[in-house]
Amino acid sequence: MARNGRVRVSRSGDGKPGDSRDRISALPDSILHQILVLVPLVDAVRTCVLSRHWRGVWTRLPLLFFDDVQAPRVSRFPDLIDGVLRGYADDVDMGDLFVSVYRRDSVGDNPISFVSTLADLAAQRISGRFGLYLSPATVTVYPEEFLKNLFPDPEDDEEEEEAMTLQLPCFPRVTELSITFMGVDLGMPTTDTFAKLTKLFISGVRFTDGGEEISQVVSLCCPCIERLELHRIGGLRRLTVFAQSLVSMVLSRILVLEQLLVAAENLRHMLVDKCFVLSITRAFMFLSVPALEQLLWQDRCPEVIQHWMLPSCLQRLVVAELELSYLFGAGGRSNFARILQLFKCVDTLRLEFPTSQDRTDQESLIENVNLPCYSELEFMVNHTRHRFGPTILNLLRKCSCVKKVTLQMFGREVGYIPCASNCSCRQLSVWTDKAINLDSLECVAMYEFRATQDERSFIYYIMRNAKRLRKVSILFSLGANPTRRFFHKLCKLSASSGCTVDCYSH
Numbered sequence: 001m002a003r004n005g006r007v008r009v010s011r012s013g014d015g016k017p018g019d020s021r022d023r024i025s026a027l028p029d030s031i032l033h034q035i036l037v038l039v040p041l042v043d044a045v046r047t048c049v050l051s052r053h054w055r056g057v058w059t060r061l062p063l064l065f066f067d068d069v070q071a072p073r074v075s076r077f078p079d080l081i082d083g084v085l086r087g088y089a090d091d092v093d094m095g096d097l098f099v100s101v102y103r104r105d106s107v108g109d110n111p112i113s114f115v116s117t118l119a120d121l122a123a124q125r126i127s128g129r130f131g132l133y134l135s136p137a138t139v140t141v142y143p144e145e146f147l148k149n150l151f152p153d154p155e156d157d158e159e160e161e162e163a164m165t166l167q168l169p170c171f172p173r174v175t176e177l178s179i180t181f182m183g184v185d186l187g188m189p190t191t192d193t194f195a196k197l198t199k200l201f202i203s204g205v206r207f208t209d210g211g212e213e214i215s216q217v218v219s220l221c222c223p224c225i226e227r228l229e230l231h232r233i234g235g236l237r238r239l240t241v242f243a244q245s246l247v248s249m250v251l252s253r254i255l256v257l258e259q260l261l262v263a264a265e266n267l268r269h270m271l272v273d274k275c276f277v278l279s280i281t282r283a284f285m286f287l288s289v290p291a292l293e294q295l296l297w298q299d300r301c302p303e304v305i306q307h308w309m310l311p312s313c314l315q316r317l318v319v320a321e322l323e324l325s326y327l328f329g330a331g332g333r334s335n336f337a338r339i340l341q342l343f344k345c346v347d348t349l350r351l352e353f354p355t356s357q358d359r360t361d362q363e364s365l366i367e368n369v370n371l372p373c374y375s376e377l378e379f380m381v382n383h384t385r386h387r388f389g390p391t392i393l394n395l396l397r398k399c400s401c402v403k404k405v406t407l408q409m410f411g412r413e414v415g416y417i418p419c420a421s422n423c424s425c426r427q428l429s430v431w432t433d434k435a436i437n438l439d440s441l442e443c444v445a446m447y448e449f450r451a452t453q454d455e456r457s458f459i460y461y462i463m464r465n466a467k468r469l470r471k472v473s474i475l476f477s478l479g480a481n482p483t484r485r486f487f488h489k490l491c492k493l494s495a496s497s498g499c500t501v502d503c504y505s506h
Contacts, residue, residue, distance in 0.1 A: 037061055037062065037065075041064060041065055041067075041084070060088075060089050060092050062096065062128075063095055063097075063098075064084065064085075064088075064094070064095075064096070064097045064098070065097075065098045065100075066081050066084075066097075066098070066100070067099075067100045067102075068100070068101050068102055068103050068106040069100075069102055069103070077101070077106040077107065078106075078107065078108075078118075081099065081118060082117070082121070085118075085121045085122065085125070088125070093125070093126075093127035093128075094122070094125040094127065095126075095127065095128040096128040096131075097122055097126050097128075097129070097130050097131070098129070098130075098131040098132075098133075099118060099131070099132050099133070100133045101133065101134045101135065101138050102135045102137065102138070103137065103138070104137050104138050106138070107134070107138050111138050111139060111184075112164060112165075112166050115132065115134070115166055115181065116166060116167070118132070119132075119168060119169050120169055122171075123171050123172075124172075126171060126174050127173045127174070127175075127196075128174070128176075129176040129178075130171060130174050130176070130177050130178070131176075131177075131179075132178065132179050133178075133180045134180065134181045134182070135182075136182045136183070136204075139181075139182055139183045139184070164183070164184050164185050165184075165185040165186075165208075166181065166184050166185065166186055166187065166205075167187040167189075168186060168188055170189040170191075170192035170193070170194060170221075171194060171197070172192065172193065172194065172195050172196070173195070173196055174194065174196065175196050175197065175198050176197070176198060176200075176201075177194070177197060177199070177200050177201070178199075178201040178202075179202050179205070180201075180202075180203040180204050181203075181204055181205055182203075182204035182205075182232075183204065183205075184204075184205055184206070185205070185206050185207075186202070186205035186206065186207060187213065188213035188214055188216075189217070189221070190213055190216045190217060190220075190221065192221065193221050193223070194217070194221055194222045194225075195223065195224070196224060197224060197225055198224050198225060198226045198227065199225070199227040199229075200218070200222065200225060200227070200228050200229070201227075201229045201231075202214075202230055202231070202233065203229075203230075203231040203232055203233075204231070204232050204233075205233060206233070206234035206235045207233065207234070207235045207236050208235055209235075210236070210237045210238050211235075211236045211237055211238045211240075212238070214230075214236070214239070215238070215240040218240075218241050218243060219240055219241060219242040219243060222243065223245065225243055225245055225246055226245055226246060226247045226248065227246075227248045227249075228241065228243075228246060228248070228249045228250070229249075229250040229252075230250070230251050230252070230254065231250075231252045231253060232253045232254075233253075234256075235256070236254050236256070236257060237257060237258045237259065237279075238257075238258060238259040239251070239259070239260050239261070240259075240261040241261065241263070241264060242261075242263045242264070243264050244264065244265055244266060245266060246264040246266065246267050247266055247267060247268050247269070248267070248269040248270075249262070249264070249267060249269070249270050249271070250270075250271045250273075251271065251272050251273070251275050252271070252274065252275070253273065253274045253275070254274070254275040255274060255275065255277055255279075256278050256279055257275040257276050257279060258276075258279045258281050258284070259283070259284045259285075260272075260275070260284075260285045260286070260302070261285075261286045262285075262286065262287050262288065262289060263288040263289075263308075264289055265288075265289075265290055265291060265309075266291050267289045267291060268291060268292065268293045268294065269292075269293065269294045270289065270292060270294070270295050270296070271295075271297075272296070272297050272298070272299050273296070273298045273299060274299055274322070275299055276300045276301075276302055277299060277300050277322060279300075282303045282304065283300070283303055283304070284302055284303070284304045284305075284306075285302040285304070285305050285306070286305075286306045286307065286308075287305075287306075287307045287308075287310065287342075288307065288309045288310075289309070289310065289311070290309040290311060291311065292310065292314065293314060293315040293316070294314065294315055294317075294318075295314060295316075295339075296318040296320075297317075297318065297319050297336065298318075298319075298320035298322065298336075298352070299322070299336070300322065300335065300336070301336055301337075301338040301339055305338065305342070307342060310343065311343070312344065312345060313343075313344070313345035313346065313347065314343050314345070314346045314347065314372075315346075315347045315348065316347065316348045316350070317339075317340070317343060317346045317348070317349050317350070317374075318350040319336055319337070319339050319340060319350070319351055320336070320351075321336055321352060322336070337370075340371055340372060341370050344372050344373060345372055345373045345374070346372045346373070346374040347374065347375055347376060348374065348375070348376040348377075348378065349371065349372065349374040349376065349377050349378070350377075350378035350379075350380075351377070351378070351379050351380065351395070352379075352380040370398075371395065371398045371399055373399060373401055374401070374402060375401060375402060375403045375404070376402065376404040376405075376406070377395070377396070377399075377402050377404070377405050377406070378405075378406040378407075378408070379395070379405070379406070379407050379408070380408045380410065381407055381408065381409050381410060388454060388458075389454050389457055389458040389461070392405075392407070392458065393436055393458075393461070396436055396438065396441075397436045397437075400437040400439070400440065401440050402440060402441060403440055403441060403442045403443065404441075404442065404443040404444070404445075405441065405443070405444050405445070405462075406445045406446075406447070407444075407445070407446045407447065408447045409446065409447060409448040409449060409450065409455070409477065410448065436465070438462065438465050438466040438467070438469075439466075439467055439468060440468065441462070441466040441468065441469055442466075442468055442469060442470045442471070443469075443470060443471045443472075443473075444459070444462050444466075444469065444471075444472050444473070445472075445473040445474075445475075446473070446474050446475070447475045448475065448476075448477040449474045449475060449477060449480065450476075450477050450480050451476070451480055451482040451483070451486055456486060456489075459472065459474070460489065460493065463490075463493040463494070463497050464493065464497075466497075467497075469497055469499040470498075470499050470500070471499055471500050471501075471502070472490075472494075472499055472501045472502070473501075473502045473504070474501070474502070474503045474504070475504045475506075476503065476504065476505045476506070477506070478506045480505070487503075490503075
């Protein structure tokens with residue numbers, strides 16, 4: 001800016017009035033491509049009118065991302081996609097293609113026809129990733145019909161079921177395939193090979209064959225698959241996964257699964273969340289996963305479990321009880337503790353189940369559960385009528401090699417009423433039990449600590465009896481008001497045991 005307050009404007013180039021060279025157009029196409037992928041695709045395509053050089057730049061973009069929200073001025077969204085795909089350069093491979101549709105008017109009254117045309121155009125061109133997302137708002141069915149598509153009645157007319165079927169083509173060169181399309185019947189290609197596919201993500205669809213096609217595709221047609229994720233899938237009753245290359249598998253909210261067969265010698269990570277909860281038959285599961293490192297299980301346990309090759313020790317095992325609404329569908333019990341019996345040794349064991357309102361049921365659960373040998377225990381504590389201390393101590397009684405205990409506290413529900421003063425959970429005998437071996441315990445962490453009597457009694461017990469305890473960490477919950485007497489007691493126990501105590505607040 002000049003000293004007189006005026007703005008000095010110079011032309012591009014060396015600043016001379018006659019120099020008007022276009023330095024951006026002189027950049028290599030590879031750099032121009034990296035610039036154009038950062039702007040909305042519609043604007044990138046419109047650069048073709050700038051000059052003869054720019055006419056074909058967009059036709060070689062390594063990433064094509066279509067979003068009907070970012071293209072509000074386009075009258076027909078399907079025509080935009082069709083024109084761009086057909087105008088793409090023939091002499092180069094199409095890299096990544098992502099399509100997101102949020103508005104119903106973007107795809108008209110027949111979203112399946114739109115997706116089918118798009119998939120056929122892209123199947124033979126894409127050599128990278130292909131992602132398709134259609135929000136529930138784009139599906140032209142009423143809520144009753146939508147739920148009916150996800151969880152069909154076997155007595156429904158077959159012709160009606162076929163009305164919303166999408167037959168997926170094979171993507172022979174795609175490396176990652178992601179499809180989210182709520183409420184549609186999906187047919188999988190079983191005669192061709194996804195030769196380069198490493199990741200398959202499917203959400204919201206329904207399989208009318210019970211899971212035969214998806215099992216065949218994953219087991220026989222994807223020789224390089226490493227990650228499999230199936231979310232909110234309807235009609236999937238039997239799933240078979242025989243894949244040597246598979247490293248990670250996530251199954252979530254399938255609900256009606258009756259049979260799960262997994263043989264994957266390189267599988268490292270496995271998550272099963274609410275897949276068997278609504279199954280009305282005797283569920284069955286077979287596992288052969290010798291390299292498994294992490295298992296996360298929040299589901300009803302199948303009545304029959306068979307296994308051939310399981311790891312001698314897991315790095316991490318997370319076992320969680322179902323929410324109350326799902327427990328009703330599972331007959332009131334999930335038998336989740338049976339999963340613990342599959343493994344003899346675990347580095348980190350995380351348990352997420354509420355302290356039962358019925359003390360007898362709680363004692364029976366703790367008494368009968370068989371825990372693997374673990375070095376670190378993480379426990380999610382839900383405050384109920386009963387005290388949690390006896391539950392944790394009884395769990396610690398079952399393993400004498402634990403080195404670290406982490407407790408995550410949750411607040412009480414509205415209308416909380418404590419149990420009677422003569423309840424077994426309030427008996428002092430639990431705090432004088434000498435049969436609990438804490439000789440290996442070195443670290444204790446408690447989060448969302450409220451300084452209740454139950455919490456104080458537990459931490460006092462640990463600091464008195466864990467001879468090798470080195471560190472105690474306490475994070476107070478928002479609004480907690482610990483007394484000076486409590487801190488004095490911690491300091492006294494810390495001095496006598498030789499451990500350090502760190503306290504934090506929000």
